[in-house]
Amino acid sequence: MANPRGSDVCNGSLHNHKEQRDNLKTENCTKNGIVQEIQQNEESQCHYKPLVESFEEAPLHVMVFTYMGYGVGTLFGYFRDFLRSSGIEKCNAAVEREEQKNFVPLYQNFENFYTRNLYMRIRDNWNRPICSAPGAQFDVLERVSDDYNWTFRFTGRVIKDVINMGSYNFLGLASEYDESMRTVKEVLEEYGTGVASTRQEMGTLDKHKELEDLVAKFLNVEAAMVFGMGFATNSMNIPALVGKGCLILSDELNHASLVLGARLSGATIRVFKHNNMQNLEKLLRDAIVYGQPRIRRAWRKILILVEGIYSMEGSIVNLPQIVALKKKYKAYLYMDEAHSIGAVGPTGRGVVEFFGMDPRDVDVLMGTFTKSFGSSGGYIAGRKDLVDYLRVHSHSAVYATSMSPPVAEQIIRSMKFIMGLDGTTQGLQRVQQLAKNTRYFRQRLNKMGFIIYGNEESPVVPLLLYMPAKVAAFARHLLNRKIAVVVVGFPATPLAEARTRFCVSAAHTQEMLDKVLEALDEMGELLQLKYSRKKNSACPELYDETNFELND
Known part of the structure; x- marks a missing residue:
């Protein structure tokens, strides 16, 4: 977009200075992320490589069923509220206490309704307690609920050596002591x-x-x-x-x-x-x-x-x-x-x-x-x-x-x-290993047919689940296979874009990643999560920012 009136602009005002050359040019072109080209006049010019990112949209039927799922859940929520107010459904935690009936509501109506009738149904997938350092693997305390996730009790059992795909321990430094x-x-x-x-x-x-x-x-x-x-x-x-x-x-x-x-x-x-x-x-x-x-x-x-x-x-x-x-x-x-x-x-x-x-x-x-x-x-x-x-x-x-x-x-x-100030190159090796693990994990997920968001170099890997019922089933089944994941939904994400967020770590071994990928492949078939319509290609689809242009 051209600068208006051919002049540079200051922070809130116009100044008639000479227009500067392309700000993307630098003198030194040897650093990561840029490609150097030599012009005919022997001058060096830098061009930053394009971002390789993916934000694939879901098929129409997936979005329809996702909204239908929230609609059905909302209808059942109102029905359950009616049963509670009538005294038919007995759940003391979901009913307002007698001494507070004349109080002004502490929470907004929708937030309270959403928490009470939708979030509580799958609450067991969040706030899971662990009892070890958050490394590539950790130990999880098993818990169960007798009142539909309003309260939990520990069983005394510890689930050992669960592969940790949720902690943002990118370089594996949160769990090591040497x-x-x-x-x-x-x-x-x-x-x-x-x-x-x-x-x-x-x-x-x-x-x-x-x-x-x-x-x-x-x-x-x-x-x-x-x-x-x-x-x-x-x-x-x-x-x-x-x-x-x-x-x-x-x-x-x-x-x-x-x-x-x-x-x-x-x-x-x-x-x-x-x-x-x-x-x-x-x-x-x-x-x-x-x-x-x-x-x-x-x-x-x-x-x-x-x-x-x-x-x-x-x-x-x-x-x-x-x-x-x-x-x-x-x-x-x-x-x-x-x-x-x-x-x-x-x-x-x-x-x-x-x-x-x-x-x-x-x-x-x-x-x-x-x-x-x-x-x-x-x-x-x-x-x-x-x-x-x-x-x-x-x-x-x-x-x-x-x-x-x-x-x-x-x-x-x-x-x-x-x-590297500790006299070793292990830190640099961790950074390189993280990049290697990230590329491997993302490429395998893409080939399997999942919709994943983000940049190909990002160790944060969101995998789209969409439907609220699949969010709960996904996390529960993986924990049964000793794989811990983070699932995210509304209001942290848009209503129809529930997802799981993997965090790749340099501490993950090839064997760990392969085990996770094998489980994800099976879960993708079981829950029908392979929504991607992209054909596998050696040239990834570039992110088209114009798709997000605001209307004037």
Whole structure:
């Protein structure tokens, strides 16, 4: 889309500067994710390789039966509510207590109805308790319900060696203890379990400083700041960056922490279709041309919110084009790399490295330590003045308790392991093994005929189930075969797009993956889950972002 009037645009206003050349060009073209071409004039020019992603639509009959399933479930829900109110069905947990009958409802009617009559029927597939480290395999406590999943009781039996396909333990570091990790125990003995203070008061330790310096080095940026909770890293820091009079452009598939942070900021929020650059540019242009509603003043600033890997779709952000747009329109870019840091890129440095881009092109780099690093907490990294500003104005720095010392040490050990600072190449080998396992698992599922979403390089692999009855049957049957999976439905996904989300790990062996794939092949036949109509091809179908264009 051409720039209006042939001029560049600033963050909320127009400036008559000379139009810049293509923002996708860089001087060095040897990094991952780009292809180098030599022009006739001997000049080097870079072109980022296209994203290979798939978002295949389900056949019409599948969608019809899916909506019919929800419709039948809703009708039976109303019928059961009638039976309960009449005293015919005896389920004390589903009936309002006598002393609360005159109370104003605590929950919204639909949410309460959905939980009571639909979610409870399959509730046993969530919140399953485990009793071992969440490695490639773990132990699950068996439980049963005598009142249709309203309450559970343990049987005393432990299901041993269940293959874990649900934990986002991408590099397998959440379950291992070796000689290099002994320092975590030493830090626990020296510092204790907690700090009992905020970062601005008495809660900044030398371990926090060591970790922040290491994160900045790992990401190749000027500075970084760490926080005790990954979710709060987004929700408590976005309000410190934008406020009233600012505009947030948020991808429609952004995580709840980004959505909450945007809402808490008080800024105006406009949502663009996922990875749709035409839609994003249209919103940017409209923001520049029309300014703030009613008053028509220029926006104080424009902030684009995206994720590296989208946790429910397995999709990778189209970073090169977003960076080109943010430079063209002088907007700021905030990227959440919770699922991508440590998981993609030749050395595990995330989406920026995956595309071979400059970290300075992303104004705010955010990530968590809960996935690839086997710990907890999050970070924000970028320019030193940004980090210095957040140390003073961040709600997490002012009000939240600091990161636990042994947690910080675990992250330090894991990050040094990935960077090779432990004197070995095992960390790099883990990153490479994860990429190998991801490609193998995705390719096999595609050949079987399942509909799977996302990028071919993403270790987050959503497999579409659609029908609510199949969601429960899928998870229960696999657990009986000692395979643990995560199933997801409404409201975490669109109503008709229930799915299972696999998280591939470097700790998974070929034997484990083959066992899972064999079980999935059988389940696909049993439950009729092989909905894909694509023909197997050596050339995967490219993601067509124009399918998601908004109507004017």
